[in-house]
Amino acid sequence: MPEQHAEMDAPAVLVVDDTRTSLELVRSILVAEGFRTLTAGDGRTARQLSRDEQPALILLDVMMPGESGFETCAQLKSDPATADIPIIFLSALDDVKSKVAGLKMGGVDYIAKPVDGEEVLARVRVHLRIRQTNRTLVAEQRARVGELRDAQQAILTRPEDCPEAHFAVVYKPLEEAGGDFYDVFPLGDGIVAYFVADISGHGASAAFLTAAVKAVLRQFAGPLYTPEDTMRGVNSVMGQIVSEGQYLTACYARLNRERGRLTVISAGHPPAILVNRAGVPVTIEAGSDPLGVFGKSTLRRTDLRVAEGDRFFLYSDGFIESTPGGGRREGLERLVRACVEHHGLPLAESTSRIAAELRPEAQAAWDDQLLLAAEVRS
């Protein structure tokens, strides 16, 4: 690690001691080596300076009148603005008990008084180095997690990418990337595919598999495949990829605009909802097995007549559950009511409203949340 130079952006060390001479001694040791220093004669000033100046390290005298060094430490650790600043105690109390107390309090090190110049410098350097490494790691982690989110976003179709599909979507993964997935794409001849899937679990391992689902789906969708063929393909390939105890549910809706026909297959997934142009809702129960888990899965499809202005909604169970696995019936009723209530609004706006109503921001979530809405339009 390169020597510290006394530059404006060099890390500052805050020295806290009620005894002027001690304070000056430690300060001069640091300044001689090029460190930038701040000083305080009591705990209160120390805390103020820490909040305002954000020093990289604090050398804190233990024996101070009024607020002791331990008390100051406790306060610094309980304030989010200063909790991460490492603290080295300085004390004439050289016994093990005091040292242990200091370390338990949250200090990272303990230097006995009278201080030895070389020892102070050595310990200060070690802890500054550790701090630097931690910051680098945190920044790298943040970048990596951001990459995961961007990677998942890249495989999700945006409404503007497929205008002929006339769809809107709200997707809120629980973590940076989630186990919910959707895909919307044209199959030719005025037929559009809408697909929503929920890979069990959430977080990175589930998110990772969404890319595989997209690939398999695209491969098995198209004019040559019936909707059942598509789901069978997804079931078969995902069954080979997922780990033990992992599965996915999915809802696949194929809209043939020219014929006015909507075909839905729902594999272990909550039912799709249709709200016709008159605002009348229909819950599309099309129960098939979850995918990726049973070798021979039963697939059942539902065919409906649809017309211009009708809307349909696909979503994940994170949208309707009130506890893990629970409250689905009430959640579904609320969702249907919301879909009907906001039917008169433009599609994108009504979708946001429905989402906000069912899942207010303030509410704690434990699962990924996905709502996809589409309108039948020529």
Place this chain on the structure above:
Amino acid sequence: MTVVTREDNKATVRPAGDAIVAATIGELRSELRAVLEQGARELVLDLADIRMVDSSGLGLLMAAHNSVSRAGGRLAVIHASAELVELFQAMRLHQHFSVSGN
């Protein structure tokens, strides 16, 4: 603590706590694996105290069903709450293994 009762080749497993969810599923998974390795062919899962099952829990049930079926046996879920029975039925799991309520 998971409670396991054995009788010939039948094993009844009653999970601890009130939830079969990702955070706490490790112990149940180990117990199920153990009874299967010990040769249980009739696997009974007693969900008497269970209020919540998330997707990890459901996945574990499906995996247990697959494992015991492959070995020529079968899984039965008993004492499931009304809400859980509804969930299993919504996912058509009752077509694969027996599910009964309180």
